[in-house]
Amino acid sequence: MGERKGQNKYYPPDYDPKKGGLNKFQGTHALRERARKIHLGIIIIRFEMPYNIWCDGCKNHIGMGVRYNAEKTKVGMYYTTPIYKFRMKCHLCDNHFEIQTDPGNLDYVILSGARRQENRWDPLQNEQVVPETKEVQKRLFDDAMYKLEHQAKDVKAAADAKPVLQKLVERNQTVWDDNYVANYRMRAVFREQKKELKGQQEVDRQLLAKSSLDIALLPETPQDREMAALMKLQTRSAMERESEQRLDLLMRPALPGATITTFGGLKRQKALSTQLQLQDLGIKRKPASAETATAGGVSSSEESSPDPND
Structure with a gap:
């Protein structure tokens, strides 16, 4: 497919391959309008807001994740990492704000035009795992006593958190230990519910066919059972x-005088x-022959004939 990519481009009759590609031959950039300020060291990119901010122009809130067409400029270096500045226009007013990268703190810094919405807190207050700073790491490497004290604190913190972690591990093992088993249990529950629904639908279908009705039946309730029992007694x-x-x-008697x-x-x-x-x-009665046999040999004709002396 690589030899077909050039078919989507128009090569003018005066094109000279010795001058390079089409962009170089025509004096244009591959990014077109996004590179209109490339001579000033500016390129247009799609920038996503890293956190919530307040615009200084219209005082409106701009949420994290809102995207803008920003002018990207390289303004310096942090050791071997470049520092970039982004300038963009607010979509609610004519105000512009500038944001710059901060590789040293792994963050973004607002230079002008806006202010950050402070939702930060100390991770130690939430009992989060915080990586050691460079000063602490250096002291752990140089000071043996401080390292021993630090290890003792870590052991105590681990002992305090062990019961909670053990409960979480047991819960995960019982619920999501094996994906196949978890999926099997879930499908078994769904299969049982589907079987019950099909059985109820068959019972409802037979009842409607017996009653010659064409209505939607609702689920049975205890009140319905009590009402049906009362109606059965009355019937x-x-x-x-x-x-x-x-x-x-x-x-x-059939005759008036009888x-x-x-x-x-x-x-x-x-x-x-x-x-x-x-x-x-x-219950069906026995035939006449059986009745005569149980009556001690008396024939059915003699039993059926009326006795004039009775």
């Missing part, structure tokens, strides 16, 4: 009343009552 009592009315109709004894007397009443109770409970 059962209604069924009992219906069976009693049916038995009353069967026991009622009595209950005409249709078999008390034996027939007990048989009909037993038959209705079995039907309500969903």
Whole structure:
């Protein structure tokens, strides 16, 4: 692909390869407008605000991370590290502010046009791990007694922080010790929830199909269970009343002058009552042959025929 890159550029008829590339031949810079002040040692870059500041012109707050087109200039050296200055215009007013790098303190310094929002604190107050300064490192290297005292303080600080660190380590080991195990546990929980949802959806689908309904069912609640139990008791009592009315109709004589004894007397009443109770409970009666066998050899015809002397 390297031999095709030149196809995207226009080479004029008077182009002479001996003079160099197209930019050098045409007297332009590769950065175009970003290098319009290159003769002054200034180049236009995209600068990101390193911290929160207050603009001195409009007194507005400018948050960390806001980007500007800044003029970058080299103003000095810190040993072998160059020091750069950035000049940019506020996007809310016509004020300009300048920021300079500080390699010695690994920070940025505002020169003019703005002031820094102070959110800094002493890391020792927050019990943070602070690297030793150069003075302390030099003294540790030269003074044996100071080194021994410093080590004793470090050992005491480590002993005080050991229980907290041990709890954090145990928690991490139990929760995120193994990525595969953590992922397996999470997927198992999701799989179980998905299975429950599918089962509930199937139950709802069957209930809607049985009731010929097309509505959205809500999750079951304890109040719904109590209401369903009450309705079940009311329905059962209604069924009992219906069976009693049916038995009353069967026991009622067909002729006006007839009595209950005409249709078999008390034996027939007990048989009909037993038959209705079995039907309500969903139990089928034995066939006639089995009944005759259990009755001691009495035929069904003799049992069904009414006794005139009864």
